[in-house]
Amino acid sequence: MNFSAEAGSVRGMQMEEISKLIAKRRSIKPALMDADREISLDLWHSLFEAANWAPTHGLTEPWRFTVYSGDSRSEVAKALQSAYKAETAESEFRPEKFEKMGKNPFLANSVVALVMKRDPKGKVPEIEEVEAVACAVQNLHLAASAVGLGVFWSSPAVTYGESFAGFLNLEEGDKCLGLLYVGWPKEGMEWPVSKRTDAMAKVVFKP
Numbered sequence: 466m467n468f469s470a471e472a473g474s475v476r477g478m479q480m481e482e483i484s485k486l487i488a489k490r491r492s493i494k495p496a497l498m499d500a501d502r503e504i505s506l507d508l509w510h511s512l513f514e515a516a517n518w519a520p521t522h523g524l525t526e527p528w529r530f531t532v533y534s535g536d537s538r539s540e541v542a543k544a545l546q547s548a549y550k551a552e553t554a555e556s557e558f559r560p561e562k563f564e565k566m567g568k569n570p571f572l573a574n575s576v577v578a579l580v581m582k583r584d585p586k587g588k589v590p591e592i593e594e595v596e597a598v599a600c601a602v603q604n605l606h607l608a609a610s611a612v613g614l615g616v617f618w619s620s621p622a623v624t625y626g627e628s629f630a631g632f633l634n635l636e637e638g639d640k641c642l643g644l645l646y647v648g649w650p651k652e653g654m655e656w657p658v659s660k661r662t663d664a665m666a667k668v669v670f671k672p
């Protein structure tokens with residue numbers, strides 16, 4: 466992928482290709498991923514380069530990513546489980562959910578922790594930093610979709626809690642925004658279809 470940001474507009478780009486990419490970006494469930502198929506370092510660089518071009522108020526660039534592959538996925542599994550144990554009332558505790566948390570990270574080739582790094586000077590409102598990270602994730606997801614790589618954004622409640630923040634060594638003001646499961650689709654997987662309601666029903670034009 467070429468992320469040249471030289472001067473000059475992109476007017477004239479193939480709008481048809483871009484709209485297709487946007488509409489065909491899909492969440493690919495980890496169960497549909499081939500966990501053993503490696504993702505090259507070159508491709509990771511391209512994905513994070515795409516993320517890095519997200520809009521960012523005040524150029525704070527608040528996105529931070531930690532990639533867990535191979536054995537380190539067990540750290541995520543354990544952190545999810547211990548957060549669930551610590552933060553769930555006994556009456557609400559579901560053993561099957563606990564088990565799943567221990568297994569899910571191994572369904573994908575890699576799990577990426579998504580973090581919003583709070584600007585120490587609080588230059589812009591927190592919500593804008595969260596928005597910027599979401600834009601970065603969308604960029605990454607679009608770039609992944611363009612090469613057929615599966616991505617799934619997962620945000621179980623525990624990923625927002627204190628226990629998981631401790632696991633990620635978050636500092637004051639930082640926030641975990643969930644996990645991205647990343648992996649090549651299993652051979653033969655049909656790229657999923659989705660639907661949206663009418664775009665224009667969510668828009669008001671004022672004369």
Ligand SMILES: Cc1cc2nc3c(=O)[nH]c(=O)nc-3n(C[C@H](O)[C@H](O)[C@H](O)COP(=O)(O)O)c2cc1C
Pocket residue numbers: 490491492493618619620621643659
């Ligand atoms: C911030 C965010 C968090 C999400 N968390 C979850 C989640 O915890 N579980 C889940 O099944 N999907 C989650 N999703 C993915 C949505 O389910 C998915 O985007 C939606 O079904 C539309 O499918 P598509 O992405 O293929 O268009 C999340 C998406 C976003 C933007």
